């Protein structure tokens with residue numbers, strides 16, 4: 119199975135399995151307040167980044183990718199230049215043009231460009247490419263600095279605030295149909311309690327675009343974007359994804375680039391838009407469109423974990439061979455559909471069982487002599503803590519909070535590995 123990924127050269131299988139996940143860190147490029155040197159000190163060896171400056175849909179040229187790779191991997195400030203000890207392991211993301219998602223008549227033109235980008239990524243030798251299939255908005259939160267008991271700040275999604283925005287600020291036609299009577303009343307009270315500044319911040323958080331996401335919109339632009347989906351239900355939207363995958367996976371295979379689709383965040387329909395990457399059944403559908411390890415998943419425990427019906431360790435057991443990238447974080451759910459981002463080892467995600475399942479998957483890959491036996495992971499979305507609170511940071515990506523998350527995760531991983539439970 120998947121002979122494409124079996125090592126070409128004879129590899130002597132080591133008797134003992136000692137395989138850690140590859141520790142990576144998302145870097146937003148040269149303007150990120152967290153530097154490559156900081157990331158190195160945090161202990162990561164892999165960089166996850168994108169050419170954020172390329173407009174959505176346009177080709178990533180081989181030259182631009184190569185140049186960024188050189189910047190990441192080589193410190194040219196000294197003579198002779200020396201390796202930084204980092205490699206560009208994952209692209210996150212090459213966003214998919216809306217015309218492709220909507221299945222517009224000109225989608226093939228954009229798909230050709232996407233294919234060209236994949237080929238260029240392959241030529242430069244970056245092994246994993248993340249993308250998502252969320253319509254109009256990428257990840258969505260209502261509050262970027264929810265204060266926790268201990269004074270740390272976290273990202274959160276408050277359902278009544280979201281519903282208040284949808285029904286009373288955006289005034290989306292028919293929005294009320296998507297909420298219960300009780301939620302409509304709560305959202306109304308919530309809307310009435312907000313002053314103009316609070317409303318402005320809420321709007322900005324929801325539609326002005328979070329880092330690494332799609333473009334930001336004004337209310338008017340946003341409404342127009344939503345209308346484009348009036349005739350696209352989830353079946354149609356899923357078919358459009360299938361069409362896209364059938365076109366690009368063969369190119370990914372040829373180019374040696376493993377695709378990793380990121381789940382919907384949060385994993386439920388928003389603004390009446392279709393969402394088709396939220397559940398185990400959704401992911402199973404996707405990986406079966408073209409059965410290849412190159413058509414894989416970015417397994418984001420924080421996104422998927424918002425749904426209590428997503429059994430994360432079980433999903434890794436069942437679909438682990440298609441997991442090309444891991445986002446590890448946890449969320450804490452509330453009864454009304456709200457959630458906030460918990461610290462990495464608390465909240466609703468059972469991180470012990472998740473990492474155990476990942477290490478078991480890596481052990482399997484090792485036995486199969488797969489070249490991608492070490493799965494890249496990154497600690498996703500830290501809290502703002504300590505000095506983070508006094509700095510301008512990318513929401514969810516402040517250095518100290520992420521470092522705390524990563525340190526906890528690698529400690530847990532080491533403990534699991536040393537306990538021997540992976541072999542049982």
Ligand code: DNO
Pocket residue numbers: 210211248249250256257329330331380445514
């Ligand atoms: C947020 C991220 C997302 C993710 C994209 C992948 O922190 O997880 O923006 O990068 O959805 O395409």
